[in-house]
Amino acid sequence: MTAGITLRPANQCAFDAAGLGEVMLRLDPGEGRIRTARAFRVWEGGGEYNVVRGLRKVFGLRSTVLTSLVDNEIGHLVEELIEAGGVDTSNILWAPGDGVGRTVRNGLNFTERGFGVRGSVGVSDRGATAISQAGAGDFDLDGLFGRAGVRWLHTGGIYAALSEQAARTCIDVVKAAHEAGTIVSYDLNYRPSLWRAIGGRTRAQEVNRELAEYVDVMIGNEEDFTAALGFQVEGVDEDLTELPVDEFSAMIDRVATVYPNFKVIATTLRGVRSASSNDWGAIAWSAQDGLVRATQRNAMEIHDRVGGGDSFASGLIYGLLNDEPLQTCVEYGAAHGALAMTTPGDTSMASKAEVLNLAGGGNARVDR
Numbered sequence: 001m002t003a004g005i006t007l008r009p010a011n012q013c014a015f016d017a018a019g020l021g022e023v024m025l026r027l028d029p030g031e032g033r034i035r036t037a038r039a040f041r042v043w044e045g046g047g048e049y050n051v052v053r054g055l056r057k058v059f060g061l062r063s064t065v066l067t068s069l070v071d072n073e074i075g076h077l078v079e080e081l082i083e084a085g086g087v088d089t090s091n092i093l094w095a096p097g098d099g100v101g102r103t104v105r106n107g108l109n110f111t112e113r114g115f116g117v118r119g120s121v122g123v124s125d126r127g128a129t130a131i132s133q134a135g136a137g138d139f140d141l142d143g144l145f146g147r148a149g150v151r152w153l154h155t156g157g158i159y160a161a162l163s164e165q166a167a168r169t170c171i172d173v174v175k176a177a178h179e180a181g182t183i184v185s186y187d188l189n190y191r192p193s194l195w196r197a198i199g200g201r202t203r204a205q206e207v208n209r210e211l212a213e214y215v216d217v218m219i220g221n222e223e224d225f226t227a228a229l230g231f232q233v234e235g236v237d238e239d240l241t242e243l244p245v246d247e248f249s250a251m252i253d254r255v256a257t258v259y260p261n262f263k264v265i266a267t268t269l270r271g272v273r274s275a276s277s278n279d280w281g282a283i284a285w286s287a288q289d290g291l292v293r294a295t296q297r298n299a300m301e302i303h304d305r306v307g308g309g310d311s312f313a314s315g316l317i318y319g320l321l322n323d324e325p326l327q328t329c330v331e332y333g334a335a336h337g338a339l340a341m342t343t344p345g346d347t348s349m350a351s352k353a354e355v356l357n358l359a360g361g362g363n364a365r366v367d368r
Contacts, residue, residue: 027111268281
């Protein structure tokens with residue numbers, strides 16, 4: 001039982017994992033810029049969805065997504081992309097459209113990858129989207145968490161920040177999962193631009209503190225814990241986005257004291273040298289293990305950084321679902337995140353064998 005996590009038996013659950021959040025249509029100009037593009041490649045993606053998609057496509061687990069799409073051609077394009085990723089679509093809510101998107105829309109995310117000194121750029125278009133308006137009562141939560149059974153629910157602060165309704169729905173779904181004995185992981189993923197219109201940092205802390213009471217595995221970096229949960233490190237600038245590991249460890253101790261329900265706290269460690277070269281690592285904590293650290297990969301070449309943190313989360317969760325030691329879990333997460341950033345798109349194109357090989361010390365020699 002890694003980190004004191006007690007999982008529902010797999011043979012008593014229809015799903016190993018469920019993700020709650022928005023799935024957007026990503027429009028990618030490839031090696032070019034959004035402003036000069038004449039064609040875009042399309043992918044599906046979303047912070048919470050990317051995690052369960054990785055659990056299904058890379059690690060072979062049974063996953064479903066709780067989201068909502070408009071019942072039009074764009075919504076069904078997103079559905080087809082989700083199906084191609086192997087994720088169950090039976091928990092998608094279909095919202096009737098009005099023909100022009102006045103009242104409800106599907107989310108769009110234009111993303112350029114960046115290169116060298118030019119950073120990556122994301123321009124989302126997601127106001128009044130279907131999932132931002134969905135209530136917890138619109139989903140059959142008793143049927144999903146009760147009769148069908150789910151071992152793990154993953155959601156996060158991007159979804160919770162979409163609207164006041166999304167924040168309320170996130171809290172209600174997390175509570176329902178917790179009460180059913182489902183393990184809950186949450187990625188704080190603080191984005192100031194998303195919270196600004198619904199109360200900013202103050203509202204983010206109110207929502208995330210309520211959610212935190214029901215979370216078993218909390219994922220976030222130092223900015224997330226300071227901005228989204230209100231923890232500060234004495235003598236350190238609150239706008240600092242990269243703390244030394246020893247000071248972040250002190251913050252984790254404080255977080256764990258306030259939230260003893262957190263079985264695991266984890267974060268990636270990213271140092272940005274340029275858009276195409278990052279230092280990459282990760283740490284995780286549990287009361288049983290203390291702080292463990294993944295293999296550090298400095299000056300790692302990046303093809304597309306979007307989704308690297310989500311792939312870290314899915315590798316970590318895969319290890320925890322398989323009752324691996326916490327050190328192994330964080331190695332899986334760091335390796336999966338590293339591999340995901342070598343290919344385009346939000347979602348991972350890695351194989352389980354590649355993840356396990358890299359996590360075990362493998363390298364990039366030609367596989368013949």
